[in-house]
Amino acid sequence: MRTVPIGHRCRKGTSMREVHEVHEVRGAGGLQALLDRWVADGAVPGAVALVAREGQVETAAAGELGRESLVRIASVGKPVTAAAVLQLVDDGALALDDPVERWLPELADRRVVRTPGAPVTDTVPADRPFTVRDVLESRAGYGFPADFSLPALAPLVTELGQGPPQPQRVRPPEEWTAVLAGIPMLHQPGAGWLYNTCSDIQGVLVARATGQPLDQVLEERLFDPLGMPDTAFHAPADRLGPLYRPTPDGTLEVADPPDGQWSTPPPFPSGAGGLVSTLDDVFTFLRMLRAGGRAEDGRRVLSLGAVRLMTTDHLTERQRADSALFLEGQGWGYGGSVDVVRREPWNAPGRYGWVGGTGTAAHVVRSTGLVTVLLTQREMTSPTPPPLMREFWRYAAGG
Secondary structure, eight states, X not given: OOEEEESOOOXXXXXXXXXXXXXXXXXXXXXXXXXXXXXXXXXXXXXXXXXXXXTEEEEEEEETOOTTOBEEOGGGGHHHHHHHHHHHHHHTSOOTTSBGGGTOGGGOSOEEESSTTSOTTOEEEOSSOOBHHHHHTTOSSOSBOSOXXXXXXXXXXXXXXXXXXXXXXXXXXXXXXXXXXXSOBSSOTTSOOOBSHHHHHHHHHHHHHHTSOHHHHHIIIIIHXXXXXXXXXXXXXXXXXXXXXXXXXXXXXXXXXXXXXXXXOOSSOOTTTOOEEOHHHHHHHHHHHHTTSBOTTSOBSSOHHHHHHHTSOOOOHHHHHHTHHHHTTOEEOSSXXXXXXXXXXXXXXXXXXXXXXXXXXXXXXXXXXXXXXXXXXXXXXXXSOOHHHHHHHHHHTTO
């Protein structure tokens, strides 16, 4: 085995303990062989991954991506936004049962479509304001259900830019919130789990509650204290590779070039999926959750209670079943899924994390200490994790 330091690029004022990388040979060559095969087979142009367990950290990189490559992490950033909200709860600036309209008055007096399939003009009043807890649980009434044909979803895509991240094509936060105010909710608050939009509402809420832009809040309250120097809402083109999408003939085409959507600061810093990051930075964030909210130097970044709320399932059995397209029978904490049943070898009770539509995944099992991170830059074609992601999780589970 050989060891090399990781996590060595710390921001000024950050005192991170050195972490070591251990390459283990497992099966036909371990994690490196797995990634090499994907690149050789043309499944992805590049991949970088990490599996941490029992004090050892195995990493591998193949193709176009390396350990220090900046990648668009998409929805893997949702837990980061949820953590920022919970920091404000820890500080007393927000309370879980506060109505969001206290900070976003545009969202008072909500309307809800009479039935999920009803036209957007057929609405009834919301039976109560939605709360900070509702948006953290993705049960505020806005977002994507399993049926993408429902009329109430169309304005989320056409007017708000919900869907695959396109940072330069979304309205600034004030305009975005004003437009959202004119779109009816799909469910009454608390009644159903819906994907994505609540994480963007969380980002706007953080900005309003602090009086600072979301990117500045994340920088000051999370990225600096944790030592995540490469996580932001845009990246220099010389460190950001292309994002690819599959074509009907089975090849890959460039969906976003290095000097494209993420090369300049976006009008709307998306709490749902706008961040770029690196393997080390994502690992650093997950280590904080694994440590119950503490940074590597021992400083508390998030309360243990907040971490427990993040990593605990809050859905009903019916809501998990209705959301099977996204959650595959698992639950939802704050900003990420929580495993509640063992459907696959990698499903461990309490396993928390999420996947991103740019081919990224990050999870932590606090009870065992297992952390897994997989970063590619190949767009997913559906909410269902692709075979290579499942193969990685199986490997990490030892299966």
